[in-house]
Amino acid sequence: MQNTTHAVMSQRFEPKDSADDFPTPPWATRALVEHILGAETVRGRSCLEPAAGRGYMATPLSEYFEVVESADAYPYGFCQIKDFLEHPYKAQSHDWVITNPPFRLAEQFVERARLVARVGFAILARTVFLESVGRYEGIFRLTPPTIFAQFSERVPMVKGRVDPKASTATGYGWFIWLKGNEGSTTELRWVPPCRRSLERADDYRGRPSAPLSATPAL
Structure with a gap:
């Protein structure tokens, strides 16, 4: 039977004021720690997830990090409301910043995370984030990621929810910067x-299905 679940495609465009609400399946976050960073390297560390939404990334991060602070610019009912690009986070206030940012704001999230993180930061983004002259000149030419980790299997993301039966034609990867490796x-x-x-059975348990308000935090 054909799977008709709508998953995010590479040609998707979201409005400029969109929350870009495409939650990350929890297994994709565990994959970052288990296969790329190493669970032993983050044990005892702190982490900020600044685009936490309903907590589908923050929850598996808490399985590895000692402290995980969650926030989002929109009120999903899971975490505190803070706009990562506007809130006055202190420099190097968290060991790690790990998130799946709105694609249209991913470059700004990278620059902000560079200030807030002490050890490193990582964003999950479509593989096409590697492209564009603007991103090359703005972040990749002088401060490329320390590691780019491409998923060998697809990571289905569905608007407004996680769905174990979803499919996608879009490739994703982890872009990881380790502080002190700038320019390498x-x-x-x-x-x-x-x-x-x-993947775990309770990864897809019900949570609020939409932001409680469309108004972002200031």
Whole structure:
């Protein structure tokens, strides 16, 4: 039977005022720690998830980090309301910043995370984030990611919810910067097939299905 679940496609465009609400399946976050960073390297560390939404990324991060602070510019009912690009976070106030930012704001999130993170920061983004002259000149030419980790299997993201039956034609990868490695070359790695081993039955439990208000935090 054909799967008709609508998943995010690479040609998707969101309005400028959109919350860009495409939650990350929890297994994709576990894959970052288990296969790229290493669970032992983040044990005892703090982490900020600044675009937490309903907590589908923050929850698995809390399985590895000692402290996970969650925030979002929109009130989803899971975490405190703070706009990452506007809130006065102190420099190096968190060991790590890890998030799936709104694609249209991903460059700004990278620059902000560079200030807030002490050890490193990582964003999950479509593979096409590697493209564009603007991003090359703005962030990749002088401060490329330390590691780019491409998923070998697809990471389905559906607007407004996580769905274990969803499919997608879009590729995703983790862009990871380790502080102190600015200006170095980028290591290309692959996230091995791991969904089956990292996915859990309660990953898709019900949560608020939409922001409680369309008004973002200031």
